[in-house]
Structures are given as structure tokens and as C-alpha cells.
Amino acid sequence: MKIIDISWPITEEMTAYKDKKVVKIVQTKKFEQDQSRESLITISSHSGTHVDAPAHFLQEGKRIDEIPLDQLVGKCKVLDFPEKEEKITEEDLKHHHMEEGDIILFKTKNSQRKADEVFDYNFVYLDSSGAEYLNSKKIKAVGIDYLGIERNQPQHETHEILLKNDIMIIEGLRLEHVKGGNYLLFCLPLAFVGLEASVARAVLIEEV
Numbered sequence: 394m395k396i397i398d399i400s401w402p403i404t405e406e407m408t409a410y411k412d413k414k415v416v417k418i419v420q421t422k423k424f425e426q427d428q429s430r431e432s433l434i435t436i437s438s439h440s441g442t443h444v445d446a447p448a449h450f451l452q453e454g455k456r457i458d459e460i461p462l463d464q465l466v467g468k469c470k471v472l473d474f475p476e477k478e479e480k481i482t483e484e485d486l487k488h489h490h491m492e493e494g495d496i497i498l499f500k501t502k503n504s505q506r507k508a509d510e511v512f513d514y515n516f517v518y519l520d521s522s523g524a525e526y527l528n529s530k531k532i533k534a535v536g537i538d539y540l541g542i543e544r545n546q547p548q549h550e551t552h553e554i555l556l557k558n559d560i561m562i563i564e565g566l567r568l569e570h571v572k573g574g575n576y577l578l579f580c581l582p583l584a585f586v587g588l589e590a591s592v593a594r595a596v597l598i599e600e601v
Contacts (some may be wrong), residue, residue: 397576397597401441406509409440410540417438437591438466439540443564444582448589450552455559457582457591464533464561465580468587469496469597470582473573476518477501493531496578503539504569518543521550528558536563536580536595566595 401407402536405416415437422431438457444465447454472489474481481499491497497577501517516539527535535542535555542562543551555562563580582591 395599395601397599399442399566399568399571399597400593401567402508403436403441403592404509407441408506408508408512408540409437410512411514412512413437414522417487422502437590438504438585438588438592439564440592441540442563442565442567442580442595443540443590443592444580445552445556445564445590446588447556447559449556449562450549451556454556454589456586457588458584458586460561460582462581464559465496465563465578465582466595467496467499467578468492468496469532469576469578471498471500471568471571471573471576472599473500475500475502477517479515480518480520481523481527482520483526486523486526491527491530491532495532496534496536497527497532498536498538498566498568498578500538500561500568500571500573503537504567508567512540516541516544519551521546521554524551524554528554528560532560534561534563534578535579536566536578538566538568540565558582563593563595571597 417435482544580595
């Protein structure tokens with residue numbers, strides 16, 4: 394099997410949502426003086442590759458530590474939409490076969506962005522019709538190759554449709570080096586208690 398890392402590299406210079414720089418790394422022990430290395434990390438729960446739990450937008454929604462990990466591990470389809478300039482809709486998704494329990498990842502022109510570029514306010518996103526379609530197919534998680542799955546939605550319709558139906562959202566994937574097709578996904582958020590989201594490490598498994 395082949396393991397493909399699809400996680401956003403974490404640095405102080407990494408792209409941040411709407412350029413809100415929130416990553417700080419301080420070396421608290423240096424080998425030259427302490428004979429060891431140690432670092433203090435400050436990071437937003439929505440930095441880089443991360444998982445949104447229902448509590449992100451739902452008052453009584455589950456927290457990240459309450460999400461069963463099997464919702465973020467399993468059969469995965471990477472859908473490639475190189476021609477999309479604005480959004481992914483229900484009409485776009487109807488042409489792709491999905492099964493109950495699948496995890497769906499979107500690869501778009503977002504993947505052409507470097508990991509430390511200024512934030513692109515015109516990233517490709519999933520609109521509410523696409524979210525409703527995914528819910529009708531009973532998928533268990535959806536991911537996208539940028540730091541948000543929606544944009545310019547005052548009521549956050551895409552997030553709310555997905556999260557109220559316990560469809561987990563993975564944002565900040567890196568898919569430029571991944572072909573469309575079938576994989577196994579392992580996406581493991583850190584076990585923060587009571588938070589609405591968590592940074593995560595995500596990998597695809599490809600049979601070779």
C-alpha cells in the first residue's frame with residue numbers, strides 16, 4: 394500500500410483563514426544550552442488541516458472529543474473538479490457515484506495554492522445545494538482543499554446543513570499531488586475536550 398500525506402504543513406508563515414495569523418512556535422529548550430529540544434505551540438483549532446465538529450455552528454452540537462473516529466476513517470472518494478471557478482453544486486455532484494457511509498473529498502483549483510500564500514478570498518467552495526445532496530446520499534464526512542468549505546454565506550448554510558446531520562467537515566486538505574479516485578482515509582483530530590474543532594493529520598491509503 395501507499396501512504397499519501399494530505400495534511401497542511403504547519404508553520405508560522407502558513408496561510409491562515411482571512412489572513413488571521415494564529416500560529417506561534419517558541420523554542421523553549423535549545424540543544425546547545427539544554428542538551429534537548431522543546432517547543433511551545435500556540436495554534437487556532439481551525440488552522441491548516443482541521444475537523445469541524447457540530448459545536449462549531451450548533452449551540453447543542455457535539456464537541457470534537459465526542460465525534461466517533463470511525464466517522465473520519467473509511468472508504469473515501471476524491472472528486473476532481475479542475476474546471477470549477479466558484480462553487481460545487483448539486484448538479485456537479487449528481488454525475489458521481491456515492492454510497493452511504495462514504496467520505497467525499499473535493500480537489501479543485503484551490504490545490505494550486507502554495508501552503509504559505511496570502512489567503513484567497515475567491516476559493517472554490519461547496520454551496521448549500523451540494524451540501525443537501527451529500528446529506529441525501531448519507532455520506533459521513535466531506536473534505537475540501539482549502540481553509541473553508543463555504544464563503545459569503547451569512548447564515549452559514551453549508552456548515553449547518555452538514556453539521557446538523559452529523560456529517561463531519563474536514564477543511565485545509567492538500568490534494569495537488571492526489572489523483573481523483575478511491576482510497577481509504579485516516580483523519581485523526583487531536584483529543585481536545587470540549588472544543589468545536591481540532592487540527593488533524595490526514596492521510597490517504599492507496600492500494601498498489
